[in-house]
Amino acid sequence: MPDSTIPAVEARGVTKRFGPTTALDDAGIAIAEGETHALVGRNGAGKSTLVSILTGLQRPDEGKILFAGRPAPAFADRDGWRRNVACVYQKSTIIPTLTVAENLYLNRQAGRGPINWRSMRARARDLLDQYGVDVDAGRLAGDLNVEQRQLLEIARALSFGARFIILDEPTAQLDGPAIERLFERMRDLRARGVTMMFISHHLEEVYQICQSVTVFRDARHILTRPVADLPHDELVAAMTGEAAARYQARSRAVRPDAAVVLSAEKLTLGERYHDVDLTVHAGEIVGLAGSGSSGKVGLAETLVGLYAADSGTVTVNGGRPKPGDVTAALRAGLGFVPQDRHKEGFVPLLSIAENATLPIAHKLGRFGAVSPALRRAKAERMIESLTIKTTGPSQPVGDLSGGNAQKVVMARALADDPKALVVINPTAGVDVRAKQALLGAVEDAADRGAGAVLVSDELDDLRICDRVLVMFHGRVVKEVPRGWTDADLVAVMEGVSDD
Amino acid sequence: MTETTVAPPGSPGKSPARAGVPRLARFRDLALVPAIVVLIVVGALIDPAFLSGDNLTNVLQQQTELSLLVLAEAMILIAGKFDLSLESTVGLAPALGVGLVIPAAANGLGTEWPTALGIPLCLLIGALVGAFNGLLILRFKLSAFIVTLGMLIVLRGLQIGFTGGQNLFALPESFLYLGNARWIGLPASVWICIAAYIVGIVVLGYFRHGRAIYAIGGNVDAARAAGVRTDRVVWAVFIIGGLLAALAGLLMTGRLGSVAAAQGDGMIFTVFAAAVIGGVSLDGGKGTLFGALCGVLVLGLINNILTLAGVSAQWIQAIYGGIILIALMLARVTSGKAQD
Amino acid sequence: MTETTVAPPGSPGKSPARAGVPRLARFRDLALVPAIVVLIVVGALIDPAFLSGDNLTNVLQQQTELSLLVLAEAMILIAGKFDLSLESTVGLAPALGVGLVIPAAANGLGTEWPTALGIPLCLLIGALVGAFNGLLILRFKLSAFIVTLGMLIVLRGLQIGFTGGQNLFALPESFLYLGNARWIGLPASVWICIAAYIVGIVVLGYFRHGRAIYAIGGNVDAARAAGVRTDRVVWAVFIIGGLLAALAGLLMTGRLGSVAAAQGDGMIFTVFAAAVIGGVSLDGGKGTLFGALCGVLVLGLINNILTLAGVSAQWIQAIYGGIILIALMLARVTSGKAQD
């Protein structure tokens, strides 16, 4: 047989169970030498589980893994695995308390002898330069921003010299330009003959960078096809098991005399943003865009009271909640979807019902008591309206897949029928159907007369906005009305537009 | 109605499997009940005296102070914090409360405030200690472990300092009452304990602020982002913890008839053991007060049975520790979950 | 030189502010050095005898056992675990080691193994205790806190059990040697301690397996993904911890001339205080052995100064605790970081 027909990587008949959960059910994948292969599927389809099996972190219950036709190394042979496959995992494997250099050379800082820190830092600098990563090797990894961490992970993965690299949702936390820089790098690697497996919920990215695509659904392999032969609709249908249309942003007419439900005046916070003015009317969705460190998240977090501004005022629904006091802002009629759902979004051990009703607990009973029946009823309505996939309101949120957990966070924001919504990156890491449900929920709220601020790194999300404020280096530099093209907006965000 | 919640037909096995989890979590509360039953049977076999009302009442009464401390510690642990200083509050609060009201001749401080103030002072001191701990931990952002470790030493030191290490036994009658009275056939302290646990279980289960404690322990950032005033709640938990410790001290004072200079010394290890055996996690957000109470009962029964069985003095400590270790391993095996 | 740490021109504010951190982190190691200097000055002012070589040697020698325990605990904490049972190993290991070699008439176990085996046995027992702790924690996935709390009780109980609670006085000469000998003007135990710390600092700073401990404490999944055999490393840390505790017990036995039934009792609180004051985090992955050693010295100097100053017995404990609390607050203020 000619070499080219032997896949560079193959998984055959892999089954993996976690207790009663079947994460992979007789699934497989074959990736040809030199191609960039996409693996897509809804949240919880088993993608990351396959990754951990392909990288030797977990042992499959059944099935086998082949690299270039040869059986995979023994389970305990970590070095053997690492020569075959490198990986940027979905969950960060950066150790925040160690320096960048040490993270790069973790567990191989030196041979037998003692570590020579100076030479290790030098090697690290070389490596980082080689991949064009601009961070100081001596910094603590915990102080890096998201993109820098991601680059660090990629540089580390590549440094083992493996010819096969897995990237599990590398773009979920990156903004547009960073994603472009990542793709540049991937194209470059492909040109050097490196095989890649790429996981993402952004299907456009799959079309942009991959040659073929495998779809998993409910722990099973559904199809593998060259990207060129698979139209967008069919891909979505394969993922969801039903035909679906692309999300269509609704059109709204914001009445000019509509009440102002959320506003900021001359808001300034340290180095993060300066002199920001913002007005949101009832029934209006205002987008906030900007590249990394533009200050958009900081601004949004100030609006909800996570930070107190150095100067300036925030008005919510006509009132002035105490700066830096989330409770006051929420009581004033605000709903909030935080940036990082794992960090600020939910309490994993508590049930959906409790998480979703946390801000309105005081309305679910008298004298501080919370009626479980009322809470349950409320939660059931939320589950229904946001189509959360769950066994019931008493399921702990920690057991939900990412997209469904994000819906719970949205449910929490909407729980009190807020007059104003502040929503940050609501669709990060959620699958295409969940994304539609979440954006739909924001639009529904606007239709009911709420005003919303939507902060997002994804241009697609911003299409539901009536206008988009673009921030650059902590200032609002432009207001873009509906009907923008991606290129326009990116140009403003990067500070290269000519007006 | 259920259509929306049920997984689409294509999803195999997954959803039903998950449905089991919350139910199992609820059972975890009852995990120690079989152990308690076994201990009661073993106790009855070892000595018929075990099942006598008197003996069982004694077991309950002996555990009252411990159980109040465990109640306090369990709340604090669920909120994701730590308090080692409770055991010294058990000594200091009544000592200071008594010292302020009794004459200097009886080792008092010489202030001789009205006797009626004794008990309120004692409870107030407990609450103040809790408030001070909370202040250092929340405002100064110091580690709870190390703050309360420091306070443990300071409070005990203060007690020895102003009593000169003397036991205070010239107690006002009011101090003795609660530790000794019997109401409807059971010691008053047992009733107080039962009441405290009922209130605790109801508040932590069905009240907004109680649930907030779980939310804070489970993910403090999420709780804050959801509008919970986290610092205020945690502070309240520390204050209530101190108050309960002072109450425990009061009961102990009454039961034993004096404030010993070493009152409460060394209890904190037992408090943690009971809480953790009862399923409360040191990581916060996990566990129930009912479970913690079961932990207390298990330890109390083991002690009582070892005493009744007349285990040799020489080996009793090793056996006691061994039983605790085995209980932990069994809890691990039956719950099937890694501990934390 | 600083160019590389400076943020690229486009990114405002954020990077330069953060760039300071690693340098500051390195300084954190030295955070206690000023405190030590202040203590030395205070000591010299209080009593001229303080600065005498003899007194300083005493301070060092008195801290040797504590410092070995802190070394062990710091490693275990950095690896993200917990060991409360070290203090009972300090008693059990030498007691068992001695018991196996001395005649039954001198309260031995009656085995009367060759005397030369005494010290190896003692160290072996320490290592075995560590191995057993590790086994329960890693294989059975039990909580380290609660396993070692159980072991603390069991080990102390075993010691009381088989010695019948007797102090062992009839020690082989070899047991006395290390705790008493002087090498080149300093007590042997001080040299041993210095050597242990140097080895520890070098291994944790410059060797792969040492760095793996930090990696595990920082993020155990990431360490595993990087090919660190996490379980093996943590197990080794527990074993070395037990070994160091046994060594500390050996030195203490030699220094005090007997194995007391309560040897090591209550030390664990001081061990934690020293480690945390020295900047070791209870969350794992943070802190250095040098910092921990400074923590030990601070506590030792405070003790020595309080003794020299002749503080009244009645108030000494409160003052000691108060100083620790203040030290913690100062450490917090100077480092500017929330503790954990």
Added chain:
Amino acid sequence: GDDSTSTSAPTASSGGGASAPAAGGGKVGVDFPRADSDFWNSYNKYVPQLATELGVELMPPTNSQNDVSKLVANTQAMVSQGAKAIIMAPQDTGAIATTLDQLASKNIPVVTVDTRPDKGKTYMVVRADNRAYGEKACKFLGDQLKGKGKVIEFQGALSSVNGRDRSEAFAECMKSNYPGITVFAEPTEWEGTKAAAALQTRLTQHPDINGIYMQAGGVFLAPTLQVLKSKNLLVPPTDPKHIFIISNDGIPQEFQAIRDGQIDATVSQPADLYAKWAVSYAKAALEGKTFQPGPTDHDSTIVDVGGGRLEDQLPAPLVTKENVDDPQLWGNQVK
């Protein structure tokens, strides 16, 4: 004397005699205060031994590990199991009051050993006078040092009554009788390490220290000797550098140290007599006997310490080089 200790029951209560004709017999419960010191271990061994000799039916002894809560729990358990009399040694003398009242209300006589409860009804207290220990130690050191010098004192825990009694008596006696002696009182919490550290520090600060009083030989003896040895201060009494040491407990190791000239004296706390008279009085209680204050037939005196509470103050002999080989000392009977 020989005869007195071999007397089998406390018959010699002056003017005493059987009053209530209650039937003798019944189980006697005993709680040991701790099992981690030589003194108490000896006591723990003597009790069952003497109970057999005296024909007393002893329940399995419990151990309260120096924890008054455990003592209370143990007592209650023994009552549940049918104890008719109880022997205990409450190390915390205040915290036992309520329990004593409860036992009194159940007509269960209590003999306490070593400590006198601050409050509550007891049938008999069997103890040597701890204040006398402190005084004896003070007098011994004062005389040896001829009223001049520096003395270091290892105090027990201030929170224990025995430590407090010894400390107070020692301090008062020193102050009134030997004002020329400077006393350094070191708080040790009964811990050998603390004593060793304090001794090292103090010897550096005051190299001319010439007397040591340790309140418990069991914990302080070995560390003290070890420190002195390392400083080359373990020299015979004839040497001017000699430090006079008096200890407290009377364990065999102290006797050996006296024979070796390393320490000078100890106050022997009579573990055997504690056990013997505790059991005897418990037996007498079951037989319904009562006692009156006055001298006994075993070199001791029963005193009324207030409110009709009786205390049999056993002799605590000072042991020096002269009498260290007396076979009657309990420390010489331990095997």
